[in-house]
Amino acid sequence: MLMRRTERSKRTILWLCVCGLISGMSIGCPVSLCAAEALTGKLVITGSSTMAPLVAEMGKRFESRHPAVRIDVQTGGSSRGIADIRFGLADIGMVSRSLHVHERDLYETPIAYDGVTIILHQTNPVHSLTNDQIVAIYTGAIRNWRAVGGKDAPITVLTKAEGRGTLELFLRYFGLKSREIRAHVVIGDNEQGVKTVAGNPHAIGYVSIGTAQYDAERGVAVKLLPIQGIAPTMENVRRGVFPLMRPLMLVTNGVPEGLPRRFIDFARSSEVTDLVLNQYFVPLSE
Amino acid sequence: MVNKRSSPWLPLFQERCVALVVWLAVGLVTTLFLWLVSEIVLQGIGVVSWEFILSAPQNAGRDGGIGPMLVATALIVGVCLGVSVPLGLGTAIVLAEYTNENRRLSQWVRRSLDVLAGVPSIVFGLFGHAFFCLFLGLGFSLLSGGMTLACMVLPLLIRSTEESLRAIPREYRLSAAALGLSRWTTVTRLLIPLALPGFAAGLILGVGRAMAETAALLFTSGYVDRFPTSLLDSGRALSVHIWDLAMNVPGGNSHAYASALVLVGLLFAINLTSSFIADQWKKHALT
Numbered sequence: 001m002l003m004r005r006t007e008r009s010k011r012t013i014l015w016l017c018v019c020g021l022i023s024g025m026s027i028g029c030p031v032s033l034c035a036a037e038a039l040t041g042k043l044v045i046t047g048s049s050t051m052a053p054l055v056a057e058m059g060k061r062f063e064s065r066h067p068a069v070r071i072d073v074q075t076g077g078s079s080r081g082i083a084d085i086r087f088g089l090a091d092i093g094m095v096s097r098s099l100h101v102h103e104r105d106l107y108e109t110p111i112a113y114d115g116v117t118i119i120l121h122q123t124n125p126v127h128s129l130t131n132d133q134i135v136a137i138y139t140g141a142i143r144n145w146r147a148v149g150g151k152d153a154p155i156t157v158l159t160k161a162e163g164r165g166t167l168e169l170f171l172r173y174f175g176l177k178s179r180e181i182r183a184h185v186v187i188g189d190n191e192q193g194v195k196t197v198a199g200n201p202h203a204i205g206y207v208s209i210g211t212a213q214y215d216a217e218r219g220v221a222v223k224l225l226p227i228q229g230i231a232p233t234m235e236n237v238r239r240g241v242f243p244l245m246r247p248l249m250l251v252t253n254g255v256p257e258g259l260p261r262r263f264i265d266f267a268r269s270s271e272v273t274d275l276v277l278n279q280y281f282v283p284l285s286e
Numbered sequence: 287m288v289n290k291r292s293s294p295w296l297p298l299f300q301e302r303c304v305a306l307v308v309w310l311a312v313g314l315v316t317t318l319f320l321w322l323v324s325e326i327v328l329q330g331i332g333v334v335s336w337e338f339i340l341s342a343p344q345n346a347g348r349d350g351g352i353g354p355m356l357v358a359t360a361l362i363v364g365v366c367l368g369v370s371v372p373l374g375l376g377t378a379i380v381l382a383e384y385t386n387e388n389r390r391l392s393q394w395v396r397r398s399l400d401v402l403a404g405v406p407s408i409v410f411g412l413f414g415h416a417f418f419c420l421f422l423g424l425g426f427s428l429l430s431g432g433m434t435l436a437c438m439v440l441p442l443l444i445r446s447t448e449e450s451l452r453a454i455p456r457e458y459r460l461s462a463a464a465l466g467l468s469r470w471t472t473v474t475r476l477l478i479p480l481a482l483p484g485f486a487a488g489l490i491l492g493v494g495r496a497m498a499e500t501a502a503l504l505f506t507s508g509y510v511d512r513f514p515t516s517l518l519d520s521g522r523a524l525s526v527h528i529w530d531l532a533m534n535v536p537g538g539n540s541h542a543y544a545s546a547l548v549l550v551g552l553l554f555a556i557n558l559t560s561s562f563i564a565d566q567w568k569k570h571a572l573t
Contacts, residue, residue: 044426052509053346053535072520074426075509075530089420164533189536211536278345280536 040068041259047074047081047094050165051248054112054279055094058272062263069259082106085253091260093251096165107256108249111267112281115209115237115245116166119194121201122221126150129225135174137204140182145202158196158205159183165246166190170206173244190280191215197222209237210280237282248281323550330547333540339548343511346535347527352545354513358428358521359497361514362507365432366439366496367489373436374443375478375485381444382451383473396445403441410438411502419506426520431507435499439492446491450484451477479568486564490557497553500525524549 045055052075059071074090081093082103099108118134120126126148129137136142137155146152159181160167171178185203187193190211197203198221209232212224224232227244236242250264266272268284276283337351344350377395385392414434424430454477462472478485500523508520511527522530528545531538 049530049534053530056509056511057346072426072508072510074520075534076504188532189539191537208536 038068039066039259039262042070042072043092043259043263044084044090045071045073045092045094045250046076046084046090047251048078048096048248049075050096050114051094054248054275054281055250055267057275057278058267059263061272061275062266065266071263082251085251088253091252092256092264095249095251097246099249099251107252107254108247109251109256109264109268110247110249110284111264112248112276112283113237113240113245114165114169114248114281115232115234115242116169116206117209117212117227117232117242117244118204118206118225119197119212119222120204120225121197122223123201124150124223127225128229131174131228135176138174138176138181138183153202156185156200156203157181157183158185158187158193158203160193160206161186161188164188166206166208169244169246194220194222208280209234209242210277210282214280234282238284326543326546326550329540330543330545333544334547338544342513343527343541346538347511347531347541348535348538352524352527352548354511355522355524355527355545356548358507358514359524361428361517361521362432362435362503362523363493363496365429365517366435367493369433369436370439370443370492371489374440374488375447377440377444378447378451378481378485379473379478382448383469383477387452396448399441399444402437403445406501407438407499408501410434411505413437414502415505424518426506426508426510427518428507428514428521429517431503431521431523432517434502434506435496438499438502439496442492442495443485443488446488447481447485450481450487453484454480482564482568486560490560493556493560494553497523497549497556498525499523500529504529 043059045059052073056073059073063069063071074084075094078093078095078097081090081095084090085093085106093106095108096114099106118129124145126145129148133142133148137148138157138159140157142148143155144152145155160170162178167178170176171181185196185205187196187205190207193205193207194212194215197205198215209224212222212232213234216222216224226232227242230236230242232242237245250267252260252264256264270285273283273285339351339356340353341351342353343355381392381395411434414430414437418424418430418433419426422430458476458480459472462476467475503523503526507523507526509522509526509530510520511522514521524545528542528549531542531545
């Protein structure tokens with residue numbers, strides 16, 4: 001009696017298992033058919049604070065497309081991103097500059113660009129400045145627009161606040177040091193720079209090309225100056241010919257595969273172009 | 287010969303001068319404070335609403351609200367207090383009641399606490415990152431952040447509690463001993479209630495420091511801005527959010543001010559409630 005009961009219960013369990021397997025498969029089949037799509041897992045991305053808001057937004061959109069994926073974005077600077085992928089703490093690092101020589105063993109993929117150019121008030125007759133003239137203006141050697149072919153008016157020099165990526169890019173390109181700059185106005189973000197120049201006919205400033213172009217197209221009274229004769233357009237930044245620019249890169253330890261690869265492809269795709277533009281960066285695609 | 291010192295108007299003049307300087311100093315401090323607060327209120331009040339307080343951020347924080355940051359901040363401060371209050375109170379009692387003030391051990395403990403209190407927060411952040419996140423394997427989590435802050439807050443808490451325990455007259459302890467109270471009863475029923483204002487002051491300073499902390503939290507509790515579901519999740523504290531909006535997000539200024547306004551409001555509220563609670567507690571314990 002006892003034997004039989006256990007045997008029967010065993011058989012029941014067996015049947016249940018079979019049924020479960022079948023039903024599982026029948027439900028599972030469509031899922032496994034799109035298994036290539038159904039990504040799971042967690043991705044940790046660390047690095048550049050300039051890129052963090054952009055990549056966090058990309059992560060959110062990626063999560064909404066693939067609900068089983070979690071993307072945690074941390075920040076702390078480009079060098080930290082590199083250190084973290086070397087230690088294996090992060091899957092992807094964010095680096096908002098070109099890799100140094102000793103970092104060339106890592107695999108870099110640009111996801112956007114950031115270009116910086118000089119802006120003047122729209123009514124200013126000056127149409128171009130050489131690099132030497134720009135350096136002279138920013139170090140206080142030239143103080144009047146007449147010296148560079150403009151009206152007889154004192155130059156108002158705008159610079160970025162300490163710690164801004166744009167400032168670093170500007171200083172490095174022109175070979176200047178922060179304390180050499182003789183500025184009249186210190187600005188925070190790009191919008192503030194554009195507004196200040198638009199409100200002062202004798203001002204000179206430098207801002208992100210994305211912001212300046214966006215505002216200039218919408219009638220704000222600023223104009224963008226070429227650098228070394230190269231026009232400050234999104235296209236020139238995208239093609240990498242504009243001199244004052246930096247790539248925003250996702251960096252991995254070796255060629256990315258699996259989830260990191262999928263995310264990096266997503267970050268380069270046209271699906272996130274609006275997010276890149278929202279942060280005033282230059283997207284890879286139109 | 288007229289002695290200058292005894293001329294009748296000089297002391298009066300000196301008095302006036304000193305009074306003027308003191309009032310100027312007071313005025314300056316008050317003006318600075320009012321200026322700062324009014325700047326934050328004026329720039330931020332237009333954005334703050336219930337929706338802003340409760341909803342999640344969108345578009346890198348330029349839209350949406352600060353709900354997840356408030357939850358994360360509350361959890362971080364909660365962990366911080368959960369760890370630092372028992373440890374701090376215990377250490378302060380040992381230092382003030384169970385060790386001789388001049389013993390080498392207690393001197394060393396005291397000195398190291400004073401040094402710790404002056405250490406920049408970024409150092410705590412790096413320590414927390416190395417110890418809690420990596421060595422203990424907690425990763426970027428609210429737990430790591432809270433415990434890092436606890437390390438930061440402990441020296442403040444211990445020193446202020448210890449000072450207020452020491453300020454209690456010796457006669458109280460002698461009377462308690464004469465009444466035959468045990469040392470433990472004396473500490474819990476008499477000394478702790480009396481030391482509460484000092485403890486509360488340390489706690490307020492500590493919570494203030496914890497809530498305003500950015501550098502240490504960036505490396506420990508992290509930057510993720512979704513609603514945390516456990517203490518092991520990474521979560522963005524309100525101060526980290528303000529830093530991010532002000533420094534990294536073009537056009538994030540108005541939301542940065544609004545978040546700052548909420549943070550300042552919270553600090554005021556905590557300040558008021560904790561001193562109120564300390565008062566009530568003291569009354570109840572002593573009657």
